[in-house]
Amino acid sequence: MKTTKIKGHFVIGHDGSKHVFYRDGEVVYKDDTIIFVGKDFEGHVDEIIDTGLSIISPGFIDLEADIDTDHALIDVAFPSSPENRFVMGNKYRTIDPYTDEDFKIRQTYSIAQLIRNGITTAMPIEGETFHGWSQSYREHEIMSEVGLEMGMRLYVGPSFRSYVGIGEGYDDKRSEQSFSDALRHFEEFDGKGNGLIRGFINPCQIRWTKEDLLVRAIRYAEQKNAPMRLHACEGLGEWEHIRALGGNTTIEYFERIGLLSPKLLIPHCIVATNRELETLARYGISVISTPFAEIQGGTALFSFAKYQHYGINLTIGTDAQPVDMIRNMRLARDLDVMCHNRQIFRRYQEDGSVMNTFQDEPEYKRMTVADFFDAATVNGAKALDRTDIGKLAVGAKADIIAIDLNDIAVGPYEDPVRTMIVSCTGSNVTHTIINGKMLMKNKKLLGIDEDLLMKKAQVVLEKFLNLYQEYDQYNRPKEAFFPPSYQFMD
Ligand SMILES: [Zn+2]
Incomplete structure (x- = not known):
């Protein structure tokens, strides 16, 4: 000792x-x-x-910690013109192109990045664009081992899904397999390394996962006293999906099928109505806001102050480059000020009148920097039901x-x-x-050859970028989707 x-x-x-x-x-x-x-x-x-x-x-608690070194970096690169849009070809959900070594490199690199940024507890999020199905048991077995080796405090949980694609029906066999793999991982790794590695339940978005699987998952989380993270209230596509299932809004639907539980953590939660916020608070559900990831997609919470007003436990995740909790707190604070003074939402008319898009929205008590620091520390602990971090x-x-x-x-x-x-x-x-x-x-x-790790991660990123051509329906080169910002002259 x-x-x-x-x-x-x-x-x-x-x-x-x-x-x-x-x-x-x-x-x-x-x-x-x-x-x-x-x-x-x-x-x-x-x-x-x-x-x-x-x-x-x-140290900071990051409940949506980007851990794949690629998708979060390239999210901003896609051109907006429809003719250049990437179209998934028939390789979709067929094979797993990544080797164990590829996973190990990107996980090691990502965890090194988290440590570099002062993040001491992480609940990873990884892209699965080119995965054979969802994230595999093996991928997360490697992640748990990498985490243990590096000494990172991690909540690890392979994702599981039911649907091949939107409107493409579901695959019962692979759905059940991915769910049982996720539970097997939980049983195997929860508590490993004297509690350094913990498990969590990680279904894919609602549009990819069958209702009965979501319900079984939350019951399992409750039984194991483990967190379950489920993206929700993200936008119109999701609303249409919920309506097709006979629901109204997402949270009302969740309540009806018995999904609301203090074990539930909801990333983003952008389009929740005020009534939904009340419901979330009543069930003690935490929201994970990811300011950089959200703003790069053109969205943000309106507003942190409002969510706090409704009594929501607000936490912060990185979910994008930079994997930097301090910059995320700063951006969250700036976005909150923007929502508070609402200058940006006013339209000044030629006749001197002002159109205010948010005139029916009351003003909420301003957030302080301490509120954002709490979101990155104690609120994250609360979301995980822990008092020791x-x-x-x-x-x-x-x-x-x-x-x-x-x-x-x-x-x-x-x-x-x-x-x-x-x-x-x-x-x-x-x-x-x-x-x-x-x-x-x-x-x-300490104990990491940073130069070597950076070189290896660069190779894995190149592989990822080249997969776009391999998977694209029209076999277009990666430059079609990621054009250089300026022309290279060599
Ligand atoms: Zn997310």
């Missing part, structure tokens, strides 16, 4: 109900558990890490990061959380400790 003290100019501790600050504070942890937060610890320590002019903060307090897991303020790029500092959100990015994270183990020190990932 080793006792370590980490010191910094600011420490973000916790008084039992909320985060609090200490100036020139210290956090002491023994093995994987915090035993002291405050000033002037008098007991024996084996090692002292002095981070100088920095913020010692709880997301905060620096005695008895909590030693998931600790340091953010450097001694950097001219940051500018002068004042309040630590305001400075972090306004002036810093994930690149300012210098130290990441997970479960008491130092995984990054002075911005170097």
Whole structure:
């Protein structure tokens, strides 16, 4: 058992109900558990890490952690012209083009990126564009092993699905197989590595997964006291699907089929009506907002303040490049201000009148930077039904990061959380400790050959891009879908 003290100019501790600050504070942890937060610890320590002019903060909890190094990067690249649209050919849902080694590289790279950005708990999301069916047991077996090897706190769950494609009917055999693989993974890996790896239940979007499978899945999650993440309230296509099933809005439909449960986490949840928000709050359901991923698709929550007003437990996920929780907090804060002052939603007319698209929407209490910091820390813990992560307090897991303020790029500092959100990015994270183990020190990932990993990940990304031609109905080269921003002259 080793006792370590980490010191910094600011420490973000916790008084039992909320985060609090200490100036020139210290956090002491023994093995994987915090035993002291405050000033002037008098007991024996084996090692002292002095981070100088920095913020010692709880690590971030990312409930939609992009872990495939590709889809989230290329989401912005698709041209908008219909003639250049990628059309899936007949290879769709037939074979798995990725090798075990490919998965291992992109997972290792992604987890390294999370650690680099101070994310200490992650519930991964991966693209499955070119998968044979959904994400496989094997892919997640590798991910759990990679996570264990690297020391990352992960919630892992292979996805499962019922439908081949929209309007293409379902495949009962593969549907059941993918579900039983997901449960097998849960049984095998939940709690592995002394609790570092946890399982979660991960059905594909509602349009891909049969109703009875969703219901069986949530009952399983409840029985195992495990989270289930299900995308919902994403837009018109989903509404039409729900109506075809005899529902009205998504959440009303969920309530009718018995899907609402505190175990449910809903990413995005963009188009929920006020009544649906009330219902979600009543069931204690958490929403995962992913500001960068959402805004790149032209959507955002209207508004964080409104969801908070309705009593929703709001959390943040990255789900896109940059995998940077600090920048996501900043963007969330900016989007919230935009919704609050509504300037952008007003149309100024020639006759001097103003059209206000949101005149019937009341004003909600403004969010503070602390609300966004809570979303990235304690609210994430609450969504996972945990009291031992997301905060620096005695008895909590030693998931600790340091953010450097001694950097001219940051500018002068004042309040630590305001400075972090306004002036810093994930690149300012210098130290990441997970479960008491130092995984990054002075911005170097320990035990990882970063140069080699970057080279390997580049090769896997190229493979991914080339798959577009292979899968495209018209066999067009990748440049048709990802044209260079400017012409290459060589
Ligand atoms: Zn998502």
